[in-house]
Amino acid sequence: MRSLLLTLILILSLTITSQAQNKPAYELFTNNGELADYDEMIADLATSDMVFFGEYHTNPISHWLQLEMTKSFYEIKGNDLFLGAEMFENGNQLVLNEYLQGFYPEDKMIPEITQLWGNYKTDYKPLVDFAKENKLRFIATNIPRRYASMINKMGISALDSLSEEALAMIGPDLKEYFDPTVKAYAEMADNMGGHVPPNMLNIQTAQAAKDATMAYFSVKNFSPGNLLFHFEGSYHSNYDQGIIWWINKIRPGLEIKSITTVDRSEWEELTGEDKATIANYIIVVADNMTQTKR
Numbered sequence: 093m094r095s096l097l098l099t100l101i102l103i104l105s106l107t108i109t110s111q112a113q114n115k116p117a118y119e120l121f122t123n124n125g126e127l128a129d130y131d132e133m134i135a136d137l138a139t140s141d142m143v144f145f146g147e148y149h150t151n152p153i154s155h156w157l158q159l160e161m162t163k164s165f166y167e168i169k170g171n172d173l174f175l176g177a178e179m180f181e182n183g184n185q186l187v188l189n190e191y192l193q194g195f196y197p198e199d200k201m202i203p204e205i206t207q208l209w210g211n212y213k214t215d216y217k218p219l220v221d222f223a224k225e226n227k228l229r230f231i232a233t234n235i236p237r238r239y240a241s242m243i244n245k246m247g248i249s250a251l252d253s254l255s256e257e258a259l260a261m262i263g264p265d266l267k268e269y270f271d272p273t274v275k276a277y278a279e280m281a282d283n284m285g286g287h288v289p290p291n292m293l294n295i296q297t298a299q300a301a302k303d304a305t306m307a308y309f310s311v312k313n314f315s316p317g318n319l320l321f322h323f324e325g326s327y328h329s330n331y332d333q334g335i336i337w338w339i340n341k342i343r344p345g346l347e348i349k350s351i352t353t354v355d356r357s358e359w360e361e362l363t364g365e366d367k368a369t370i371a372n373y374i375i376v377v378a379d380n381m382t383q384t385k386r
Contacts, residue, residue, distance in 0.1 A: 117381070118153045121359075121374045125367050133373050134164045137349050138319060142310060144336060146326030146352035146371065150383040154353050155215040157375060158323055161351075162222055169319045175223055178302070178324040179209050179216050180232030182261050182309055188232055192224050207237050211386040219323070231313050233322070235305035236261055244291075244298035263304030269341045272296045276303070276333035303328060307338030314346075326352045330370050355379045 120128045137143045145161070147154035165173050180188060184205045191201040198217075202208060209216065223230040239262055242250040248267060251259065272278065277296040281288050289295070306324065314320055328334040329350050336348055352371035354362070359376045367374065 115378070117378060118157075119376045121367075121376060123368050123370070123372055123374065125364070128373055131164075133351075134161065134168070137161075137351070137372070138165055138168045139347070140319065140349045141314065141316075141346040142320040142322065142339070142348045144322050144324060144329040144348065144350040146329045146350060147323060148353045148355075148377070149209075149325060150211060150215075150386050151353060151377055151381060152215075152384055153375065153377045153381060155218075155384070159218050159222065162219060162321060165319060165321055166222075166226060166228070171226075171228065172317050173319050173321065174229035174231065174313065175219060176231035176233045176306075176310055176313070176320055176322040177216065177219070178234045178306060178322075178328060179212070180205070180230075181207055181234045181236045182232045182305065183236045185232045188220075188230060192220075192227075192230060194224070209386060211384050214384050216323075229313065231309055231320075233306040233309040235263070235302050240298045240301055243301050244294050247291075247294045248297050261305070262301060263306075263308035263338070265308065265338065265342050266297075266301055266304045269304070269338070270297060270300045274333065274337060275331060276327070276337065303334040304338045306335045307342060310335065311339060311343045311346075326354075332369075351375065353377060 120130065120133065122128045122133075143165075145154075145158055147158065162173075162175065187201060187204045190196065191198065202212075220230060222228070239250070239254070239258065242253075246253075248270065251262070251267065254262075272281075272293060277300060280296055280299065281292050284292075306322070306328065310320055310322060322335070324335060329336055330352055332340075332348075332350070336350065339346060339348060350371040351373040353375045354370075354377070356376055357379050359367075359374070362370070
């Protein structure tokens with residue numbers, strides 16, 4: 093009787109576990125399509141010079157994993173780890189540095205940072221706080237939005253109108269290397285089908301200005317032995333495009349790896365080649381995941 097009872101309990105336990113696993117909040121895959129082990133992924137990525145985390149900006153699983161991975165990298169790299177993010181414009185670096193050094197509290201820092209994202213407190217504050225608590229650098233890598241807007245309206249000629257102080261906030265390699273036929277930028281036009289606007293080249297250039305600037309400040313702040321863990325929208329790093337493409341142009345030879353986020357329905361539609369090339373690791377999240385507010 094006791095044996096039968098234990099058997100029934102075991103069956104019930106397995107059934108409940110199986111049912112729970114049928115609706116996972118996320119799954120982690122390698123680029124060969126196999127389920128990945130978190131600790132093995134961390135050990136692999138920690139040997140890199142730079143790791144780019146392509147997020148969905150309002151997906152809570154992305155943000156939770158960013159913090160957990162930061163903690164794991166810190167256990168391995170210590171103060172050789174530094175963070176960088178699309179969500180902070182480089183013109184705010186001084187304020188961010190002063191806050192990290194404890195010069196003033198957060199309620200003084202937030203009003204001083206221009207274009208701070210609406211989901212800062214829920215999604216990015218934990219990362220900034222971790223950097224502050226552990227005396228890590230946090231690099232504001234993105235181009236100031238006003239300059240990206242100028243390029244969107246005027247094209248690359250907008251750079252000729254700017255002062256040296258302004259140009260110092262924009263990736264200096266933009267004019268030399270920008271190529272609208274590169275996958276990341278060509279697809280912007282392709283995705284518009286037959287409705288490509290007349291200023292499409294300007295739109296592509298403005299996107300490239302963001303990537304080139306994030307790449308420039310990533311490289312500028314990197315020293316051998318460091319590990320940069322950078323956070324950006326997935327379209328800025330998928331398929332080794334965007335930021336990664338620019339880094340390989342301006343400082344070839346760095347070991348760069350990436351992790352990206354895709355919805356379950358997107359994952360199922362990707363070809364085998366897409367899965368193999370989109371990133372080194374892929375977070376597959378539920379389509380109906382509750383989103384944070386941006």
